[in-house]
Amino acid sequence: MEKRNKTTLSGKHFLSGDLACAEGAIAAGCRFFGGYPITPATEIAERMARRLPEVDGVYIQMEDEIGSIAAVIGASYTGKKAMTATSGPGFSLMQENIGLAVMTEAPLVIVNIMRGGPSTGQPTMPGQQDVMQARWGSHGDYEIIAIAPSSVQEMFDLTIECFNLAETYRVPVLLLADEIIGHMWEKVEIPPREEITIINRKKPKAQPKEYKPFKPAKNLVPPMACFGEGYRFHATGLTHDEDGKPQTVSVEEQNKLVKRLCDKIRKNAEDIIKVEEVTLEDAEVAVIAYGITSRAALSAVRKARKKKIKAGLLRLITIWPFPGKLVAEIAGKVKAIIVPEMNYGQLVREVERAAKTTPVFLLSKLGEEPHRPAEIVSAIEEVLK
Amino acid sequence: MRTEIRFAGFGGQGIIRSGLITSMAACIYSDKNAVQTQSYGPESRGGSCKSEVVIADTQIDFPKVDDPDILIIMSQAAYHKYAGAVKNGTTILVDPDMVRDRSDPTNAKTYDIPATKIAQKLGKTIVANVIMLGALAALTNIVSRKAMKEAILQNIPKGTEELNAAAFRKGYDYGKQLLKIDNS
Numbered sequence: 001m002e003k004r005n006k007t008t009l010s011g012k013h014f015l016s017g018d019l020a021c022a023e024g025a026i027a028a029g030c031r032f033f034g035g036y037p038i039t040p041a042t043e044i045a046e047r048m049a050r051r052l053p054e055v056d057g058v059y060i061q062m063e064d065e066i067g068s069i070a071a072v073i074g075a076s077y078t079g080k081k082a083m084t085a086t087s088g089p090g091f092s093l094m095q096e097n098i099g100l101a102v103m104t105e106a107p108l109v110i111v112n113i114m115r116g117g118p119s120t121g122q123p124t125m126p127g128q129q130d131v132m133q134a135r136w137g138s139h140g141d142y143e144i145i146a147i148a149p150s151s152v153q154e155m156f157d158l159t160i161e162c163f164n165l166a167e168t169y170r171v172p173v174l175l176l177a178d179e180i181i182g183h184m185w186e187k188v189e190i191p192p193r194e195e196i197t198i199i200n201r202k203k204p205k206a207q208p209k210e211y212k213p214f215k216p217a218k219n220l221v222p223p224m225a226c227f228g229e230g231y232r233f234h235a236t237g238l239t240h241d242e243d244g245k246p247q248t249v250s251v252e253e254q255n256k257l258v259k260r261l262c263d264k265i266r267k268n269a270e271d272i273i274k275v276e277e278v279t280l281e282d283a284e285v286a287v288i289a290y291g292i293t294s295r296a297a298l299s300a301v302r303k304a305r306k307k308k309i310k311a312g313l314l315r316l317i318t319i320w321p322f323p324g325k326l327v328a329e330i331a332g333k334v335k336a337i338i339v340p341e342m343n344y345g346q347l348v349r350e351v352e353r354a355a356k357t358t359p360v361f362l363l364s365k366l367g368e369e370p371h372r373p374a375e376i377v378s379a380i381e382e383v384l385k
Numbered sequence: 386m387r388t389e390i391r392f393a394g395f396g397g398q399g400i401i402r403s404g405l406i407t408s409m410a411a412c413i414y415s416d417k418n419a420v421q422t423q424s425y426g427p428e429s430r431g432g433s434c435k436s437e438v439v440i441a442d443t444q445i446d447f448p449k450v451d452d453p454d455i456l457i458i459m460s461q462a463a464y465h466k467y468a469g470a471v472k473n474g475t476t477i478l479v480d481p482d483m484v485r486d487r488s489d490p491t492n493a494k495t496y497d498i499p500a501t502k503i504a505q506k507l508g509k510t511i512v513a514n515v516i517m518l519g520a521l522a523a524l525t526n527i528v529s530r531k532a533m534k535e536a537i538l539q540n541i542p543k544g545t546e547e548l549n550a551a552a553f554r555k556g557y558d559y560g561k562q563l564l565k566i567d568n569s
Contacts, residue, residue: 012413014408014409014412014413039427123427124424124425124426124427125424152420180422180448180449183422183423184420184421184422184423184448185405185408185409185420185421185422186412186419186420186421186448187412187413187418187419292448295446295447295448296447296449298446298447299446299447302446368424369449370449372451373446373447373451374451
């Protein structure tokens with residue numbers, strides 16, 4: 001059953017979400033993991049600790065999550081694909097350095113297996129409570145990419161996607177899963193290695209002397225020379241010019257940099273965003289969901305259709321950048337939108353903003369159990385009354 | 386066809402492993418889809434613990450158990466929490482020595498499997514879950530005996546194959562015996 005060589009897995013496997021994430025990272029070419037164990041993300045670290053030495057990679061258990069993300073930024077700058085994995089409290093500790101990764105445009109992947117918060121909350125229980133923190137957790141204006149897997153297969157596939165996006169846009173990319181998905185076991189089909197799309201960061205064509213490390217290409221992303229490749233440059237968390245030199249008082253440089261950091265995501269949003277649409281064409285009610293919640297929503301929409309209710313599902317695979325344009329389009333066609341979330345109302349705000357006058361209903365859930373499909377069916381029936 | 390199975394007991398009984406084995410038996414050693422989810426507290430031993438398996442011929446949308454077709458109960462707390470209100474025709478497997486205070490639902494079929502006691506006789510209480518899995522394979526048709534056994538052998542430490550095979554056989558035979566009594 002299990003065909004395994006030293007580099008990547010292929011074939012049919014029975015894995016947990018956390019393990020599939022680690023295997024996806026290895027397949028994507030990740031060769032550095034800096035982390036600190038935390039439930040429910042520990043299994044990712046465990047698997048990486050075992051697997052990375054087999055592929056000549058490096059695993060370091062750091063002193064805490066602040067050190068972990070710092071080490072990942074450093075590893076990324078040496079040219080390695082690098083990642084960390086954590087959950088709520090660890091994700092909070094990482095926020096300052098996530099800003100540093102944004103500012104220095106370090107391609108890297110952060111996995112957050114969301115558990116119940118705030119604070120240490122409920123370590124072994126699921127949540128979707130870090131959705132807004134993922135977007136706004138570090139200070140200052142920035143844009144980030146966050147992806148929400150809903151199956152073990154997607155923990156594999158979308159981890160690769162995270163690395164590809166990080167390398168393309170030189171930005172930290174978040175895999176925002178939840179405890180259920182992380183600890184859930186399912187069959188995973190891993191394609192042969194040559195069928196997996198792998199994207200690597202663009203290298204500069206300029207001679208070392210002419211190289212400007214933060215001069216963007218057409219897509220607003222600067223080609224990246226890595227330490228040890230013969231290019232000398234300076235990377236800093238301070239506002240900097242295209243040379244990488246600090247520009248701490250220039251209004252012009254502040255505008256230029258902050259806007260470019262945001263625009264390289266905003267202007268490429270249509271290429272980045274992935275969603276799944278289910279029976280939305282003639283829908284009177286749309287359910288908008290992501291992660292584990294989207295599987296209950298899918299079941300609910302199918303059940304509603306069997307009852308001749310015109311319901312549809314918009315499953316957000318990409319949460320950030322938020323597909324506001326698409327949500328606005330759908331809002332224009334339906335009578336109401338339902339947003340089931342395992343929090344007390346987060347992404348629903350973004351939906352409301354896009355939906356304008358179309359009524360949006362939050363279906364909140366906290367604690368151990370996700371929404372039951374029947375609860376979502378009832379909500380669909382209720383809003384159509 | 387969607388079958389929902391819930392294993393419940395306390396941490397340390399192999400509840401989560403049982404779910405894992407059953408789902409692996411279904412999706413790796415049989416040609417079905419299966420998904421296993423789990424729930425436990427921060428204490429890994431002694432706290433309440435459950436493991437849920439959904440098996441289907443088609444793709445599984447909702448991965449959690451909504452209304453179980455099969456319940457495996459290995460503690461008093463689990464019995465109180467899950468065995469009260471079940472749907473008609475649910476199959477319940479109870480370890481009677483772990484559940485003293487009970488009033489079995491009349492709309493379900495309840496089987497007593499003294500898994501812990503049989504395991505003690507084998508010299509290792511730890512294989513009680515494997516005995517339960519044997520009984521489960523005998524009393525239901527969710528997976529074949531062969532598939533369940535192969536999945537068990539994939540999930541145990543080296544050197545314990547004989548013990549686990551014996552435990553599985555004991556549980557399976559016990560289950561078949563109960564079926565005979567049922568049918569007579």
